Amino acid sequence: MIELQNVTVTVKPDDAVLLDNVSATLDAPTTAIIGENGSGKSTLAKVLSGLLDYTGSAKIHDIEVATGRKQLARRVGMIIANAAAQVIMPSVAEDIELSLRHLPKDQRQATLEAVLAEHDLAEFADRPALSLSSGQLQRLALASVLATRPDVLIADEPTTMLDARYAKLVGEQLFASEDRQLILITHDLQLAAKCQDIIWIHDAKIAHRGSDAIDRYLEHIG
Amino acid sequence: MLSLYYPAGSFLHRMPTGLKLALLAIGSAALFFLPDSYWSILVVAIPLLGYVLARIPLRIMVTDVLRMAFLLVFLLVTQLIFNEPEVATTVVARLTTIILAAQLFTRTTRIKHLVVTVEKLMTPFEPLGVNPSKVALAVALMLSALGQIMGFIGQVRDAQHARGVRLAPWAWVVPVLVLSLKHADDMADALVVRGLD
Incomplete structure (x- = not known):
């Protein structure tokens, strides 16, 4: 469960407000965050991932994100919008292996092969990660994060670069686990509609929440 | 695009990474x-x-070899200005050999094996506060970043061609620097979200 209380994010030099006094309890297994560019969606994702300083309180599993980042590292996975930067190691297999370091050595190879197969990346295993297309990099980023089996997955625009086939596959993978809480930041309203809870963020605040949030958002943008 | 490892299964590929590293250093x-x-x-x-x-x-x-041609020509010219031709030739020959040997090392060594070897080499320094895993990760990141920067150079040149712009040969430096800094920032975020910071 995620609890936000009066979360505010400002940035220097002009103290621009990126998130303005946001309070909410995110307890649905799947929550979509929608809104226009620059509305504060990715800022919220970064707060939950411990990437941005904030005032107020943001707790995941009762652990304050700002002070408990190390405790949360293995439990919270995030796919950042720039998938290319999320890929750390030079080859596809090595990048996924990096996420498997916590496993006993004798289990790593079998798990690696399973992850590669699950994400349709087996044929690219030894390829330099940088030679992949944007969509393939996005799938690799997702595979590397899901390999750690996080309790909470924060996915910032996970299907942006994908063609229809892989957007469908990734969509299925995001929703595949019932034990994992999904926070999905997306412009893909069809994908957002699959979530049990939908939050529309506008001008750094929660503008509307609930099953009709998409309709209200569409009315707003005309 | 810089691709490091070339899979070929030769005896150099199979040679233990530590031994290859020692041979390279010696x-x-x-x-x-x-x-x-x-x-x-x-x-x-x-x-x-x-x-x-x-x-x-x-x-x-x-x-x-061609990738380092510019550097070697630059080095040879500067050496010829300050040294005798024989000395300049020897300096350039030494550096060419070292760089080629280092490239051969990366062509025949998987990064994961290098990371494991560096981790082992650093383990004795753990009591001094050195974190072997982090040093090994830093090596891997450095090698990845080389490839990424080469990619940025290609990206900037493509952008210049796409706009029909003909700029000075060094005009790519600033955009590549900006892209590299942005990438470093994103990479730092990635390390945090993957619990590796």
Whole structure:
């Protein structure tokens, strides 16, 4: 469960407000965050991932994100919008292996092969990660994060670069686990509609929440 | 696009990473005992022979040599200004051999094996506060970043071509620097979200 209380994010030099006094309890297994560019969606994702300083309180599993980042590292996975930067190691297999370091050595190879197969990346295993297309990099980023089996997955625009086939596959993978809480930041309203809870963020605040949030958002943008 | 490892299964590929690293270090140090002579140019043949023994295709070897051509020409010109031709030849021959040997090492060594070896080498320094995993990760990141920066150079040149802009040969430096800094920032975020910071 995620609890936000009066979360505010400002940035220097002009103290621009990126998130303005946001309070909410995110307890649905799947929550979509929608809104226009620059509305504060990715800022919220970064707060939950411990990437941005904030005032107020943001707790995941009762652990304050700002002070408990190390405790949360293995439990919270995030796919950042720039998938290319999320890929750390030079080859596809090595990048996924990096996420498997916590496993006993004798289990790593079998798990690696399973992850590669699950994400349709087996044929690219030894390829330099940088030679992949944007969509393939996005799938690799997702595979590397899901390999750690996080309790909470924060996915910032996970299907942006994908063609229809892989957007469908990734969509299925995001929703595949019932034990994992999904926070999905997306412009893909069809994908957002699959979530049990939908939050529309506008001008750094929660503008509307609930099953009709998409309709209200569409009315707003005309 | 910089691709490091070339899978070929030669004895150089199978050689333990620690041994390869030791040979590279000892060989590089030994080059500095090379007397100043035009004949020193022959040492460049050693890593080139290594490419052949490692069964790395000629086109990759040529690419690796051409990649450092600008640096070597620059070095040769500056050396010729300040030194005798024999000394300049020896200095350039030494550096060419070391760089080619290092490229041969990365062509025949998987990064994961290098990371494990670096981690092992750093373990004795743990009581001094050194974190072997972080040092090994830093090595891997450095090698990845090289590839990424090469990609940025291509990206910036493509952007210049796409706009029909003909700029000075060094005009890519600032955009590549900006892209690299942005990438470093994103990479830092990635390390945090993957619990590796």
